[in-house]
Amino acid sequence: MIHEDCELSGNTAENSSAKSMEQLIIRPLRLAEYNSVSQAMRLFTDTRSTETADEIWLIEHKPVYTLGQAAKLEHVLNPGAIPIEKTDRGGQVTYHGPGQLVVYPLLNLRRLNLNVRALVTLLEETIIEFLAGYAIHAQARKNAPGVYVNGAKIASIGLRIRRGFCYHGIAFNIAMDLKPFLGINPCGFSQLAVTQLSDLGGPSNLGMVADLFSQQLKAKLILQRKKADFPIENSTSTY
Template sequence: MLLPGNIPVVQVDRGGQVTYHGPGQLVAYLMLDVRRLGFGVRDLVTRIENTLIALLADYGVTAAAKADAPGVYVDGAKIASLGLRIRNGCSFHGLALNVDMDLEPFRRINPCGYAGLAMTQLSDQAGQIEFSEVSVRLRAQLVKHLDYAEQATLTGGINQYD
């Protein structure tokens, strides 16, 4: 970590090293019984990355995963991060997609442990979009790529904090 300034720092038990979460970022915590689903760790990571790549393609954004650096990238800049932990056959933590946010705090850290890693966001790649629409599309893509037949949330929706 370099200069967190006034940003609270929280230690967590997941992969991915240091990251930043803030307003305008879509964060999804995936609590899955990966044993029951028959997913290994690499398979789960690939499915999440493919979910994000398909979501971004819906907005006309060409994105890719990197074999040696989990997450999703657009022209070498990271647009989505993954941080997972598997314990007792269940996944914890999840993904963060930069939708429309202030990217400056990423310059105060080494995102995901990579010094100088460029970050980008969906609004810079595809123009202004509705956060709630991205949430709905992400949920549909997760259902598809995780092989679920239907979708439900405890709250009936996905909320953005400001």
Template sequence: MSDEVRRPQSAPVAVVAARAEGAEGVDLAEEGGGAPLRAVAPLPLRVRNLGQSDYQKTWRAMIDFTAARTDETADELWCCEHPPVLTLGQAGRAEHLLADLGLPLVKTDRGGQITYHGPGQVVVYVLLDLGRRKLKVRELVTAIEQAVIDLLAAHAVRAERHAGAPGVYVGPAKVAALGLRVRRSYSYHGVSLNVDMDLSPFAAINPCGYPGLPVTQTRDLGISLTPSQAATALAEHLAVQLERRQR
């Protein structure tokens, strides 16, 4: 794609300011199997900017949103930052926590192992009807990774995938991590992109279950985007990827 980010025409993006109230193979937790693919015209993709949002409230809001979905519910991307928190995936192992940092540890229902969230890291939660979009889980993972790769490429940074280790890397260092859950063909959870944050808590864990895995962030890669700017750009790149996969 070109360096210019375009918004898809047949699935417009509506940007909504909101606050969450009560709101790796593939890092995936799946429940109930996949629903049959439905030939339904896609609804607009809405982007909600939650600002700094408590992890557990946001997680609960995703569960409630997913449980209440109907065939007419629009797909949404939720962009936010979290106060410092460690999260452990559904099949995650506690031994990947190497030191007690005095941070909350939340056992969540996404796929994957342990990771750290904190201010200056952008999280985009991907709440999609995969059946309506005729989108397989592996295709969704590819779309999310490509959105990050394209965002970095727009700033002259070459990023890549590593086989068997979902996420996005610059050289050996991980810059973005993925973890998803799918219920009845509805996805939630998503991707975290390190932008301008304190990376030191990652030293107290095996990031995503990989001992000694280095991590990096866009600021250290020479990209001057603020977290808010990075969130907007990542959501737009992801919207483009989702639109391309519907054609």
């Protein structure tokens, strides 16, 4: 089920802080403008404490191109009527739109015993394992993080780490119009092919995919809790 443009309370982090540190809250899929969600993520991160429960937000964005902190305008080729928004995540330019599952893991990395590289690997592995459930063989790349199927990108990862807390996350192509990707060099790569789950024989129901994928990610994060501790630094990560 998609909830249209319902706003997150500015007290989300405050309310969550009373919950158990072991809890991980999954917010249901909703359709939303990029800016409102971006502002809510920053507010959550700025106001959360070390005891605030982690959350996973499931979003379907209205059409938008977003520019990460490393983005160059030369990679925006022909945006047409699609708005362009600057953001504080790492990375270059990408497209979000209906039919794409955007997953924002708002995590306390110290509590999860994760550094940024380990987090990216965990997110990539979760996507790869999810795709394998539909007999889709996918890979990650060291020089261009994200997930690829036969050289075409199916999922992008863009993160921001501040005070040991992570926000931004995954853009996973499910059943969308891929034409807007032709208006940019996705992730700064000229003529990078993109693909999506429904074109590869997977499901096209975004709500179903959101439910299944978020539960798989939650299980992966719970398993991660007992791994070795890593130092966390404030950083912008380019993925």
